[in-house]
Amino acid sequence: MTTNPLTITAPEGQPLIEIVREFDAPPALVYRAHEDPALVARWLGPHGYEMRTEAWDLRPGGRYRYEHLDGxxxxxxxxxxxxxxxxxxxxxQTFEFEGAPGVVSLETMTFEALDGDRCRLVGRSVWPSVESRDAMIANGMERGVREGFERLDALVRDAG
Structure with a gap:
């Protein structure tokens, strides 16, 4: 099985992160894996971590809270x-790691339709400062994104 490439861009001097990844599944299916809390818990985060969801209300004004447990x-x-x-x-959505209270990013994920019933997921995060963005990157963000997307690949492949 080949994994689609992951691109994470953090422009120097700007409090931004852009994540781009393609999936061999239609946008509706990739979106559904972000919408349903039972599905989210199966893929979000690094390998070997369990996800415990306290809230997941995907609607304008809805909130979410979850924990990753490392075993x-x-x-x-x-x-x-x-x-x-x-x-x-x-x-x-907004995003806050409770280990760094008050450091909140604003994130937008777009699900772009590609030929062959595929999807390009583009995530853009704006952080309060370059320092807070860099701290998130330094604390393992890339691993969590990469491994989570590998698990998302398997999830959408099995559902398709």
Whole structure:
């Protein structure tokens, strides 16, 4: 099995992160894997982590909160508010790692239709500062995104 390439861009001097990844599944299916909390728990985060969801209400004004459990007694909690949700097309939300309270990014994920019933997922995050963006990157963001998308690949492949 070949994994589609992952691109993470953090422009120097700008508090931005862009993540681009293609999936061999239609946008509606990739979106559904972001919408359904039971599906989200099967793919979001690094390999070997369990996800415990406290809230997942994907609608404008809805909130989410979850924890990643590393199997060694450590829990990493995240929360935010959904601001926009257009099924199969876009999700806009805030994102906060509770280990860095008050450092909140604004994220937009777009689900672009590609030929061959495929999808390009583009995530853009705006951080309060370059330093807060760099701290997120330094604390394992790339691993969580890469491994989570590998699990998302398997999920949408099995569902398709």
């Amino acid at each position: 060694q007694g450590n829990a990493y909690a995240f929360n935010g508010v959904f601001h926009d949700a257009v099924p199969g097309e876009r999700i806009t």
